[in-house]
Amino acid sequence: MPKWTQYGRGGTGQLNNWGGLGFYRIKRIKENSFNDLRLLGMFIPDNTLATARYKSSNKFDIFPKLYRFTVTSVRKSSASGLRIRYHYNQGFGAFLFDQSYTHLTSELALSYDMSDYLNDTRKTSYLKGGLFWDLDIARTSLAIDFEYFHQISDVIPDDETLSRYELTAEMNVWIREPWLVTAGYEEEFYIAKERRNIRSVYLAVGFKKPLAFTF
Numbered sequence: 001m002p003k004w005t006q007y008g009r010g011g012t013g014q015l016n017n018w019g020g021l022g023f024y025r026i027k028r029i030k031e032n033s034f035n036d037l038r039l040l041g042m043f044i045p046d047n048t049l050a051t052a053r054y055k056s057s058n059k060f061d062i063f064p065k066l067y068r069f070t071v072t073s074v075r076k077s078s079a080s081g082l083r084i085r086y087h088y089n090q091g092f093g094a095f096l097f098d099q100s101y102t103h104l105t106s107e108l109a110l111s112y113d114m115s116d117y118l119n120d121t122r123k124t125s126y127l128k129g130g131l132f133w134d135l136d137i138a139r140t141s142l143a144i145d146f147e148y149f150h151q152i153s154d155v156i157p158d159d160e161t162l163s164r165y166e167l168t169a170e171m172n173v174w175i176r177e178p179w180l181v182t183a184g185y186e187e188e189f190y191i192a193k194e195r196r197n198i199r200s201v202y203l204a205v206g207f208k209k210p211l212a213f214t215f
Helices: none
Strands: 005-015 017-030 033-044 047-059 066-077 085-098 102-114 124-137 140-151 164-176 179-190 198-210
Touching (some): 005 033, 005 047, 017 198, 066 102, 085 124
Antiparallel strands (some): 005 017, 005 198, 033 047, 047 066, 102 124, 124 140, 140 164, 164 179, 179 198
8 A cells, every 4th residue: 555655844934024834744646546635834923824735636547647636725824814714626637748757737626715714604716727837856846836716706895806826836955865955935916906915935944754654
């Protein structure tokens, strides 16, 4: 049975001001299935970002370049005024190219947000599209994700649209097994000028190694 791979890192991050960063991830690829859980915390005076995200996907046996996927996440960002945002999306993806050292995928999905998950049942629906590129060269890996969320549910009167772009980039450089240095960038670009874009950057030292047990 394929084992889960775990990733952990600690370092510094910036959301208007600099502070501490913690990250943990476990991932497993088994035949045509993929499972990925990520936990992120950025702790800055008066600004806190906390995210939990789980993604699962399965390739179609007869069309292995196509897959279906589900993403569930919970996010809290005091910098953007969010309490706890619950996000869910489900859709289909395709490998535009897939080589041993690089691949590019495209995804299309229906998604929804609950901007105040604990206190409000109102949902905002979106049509989501994305491009995801990974590259591995020698001791360096690079990942760039671009996603667009177009609001398709009715905009509440006197409220701005929540349509937005999300861009993330991450580079890992191996120091010595299992240690690596990671630099990353993430930003949300809101279409409504009244909403403030949220940007974070981080630098960390971490590890990548198999879990000692299977489940």
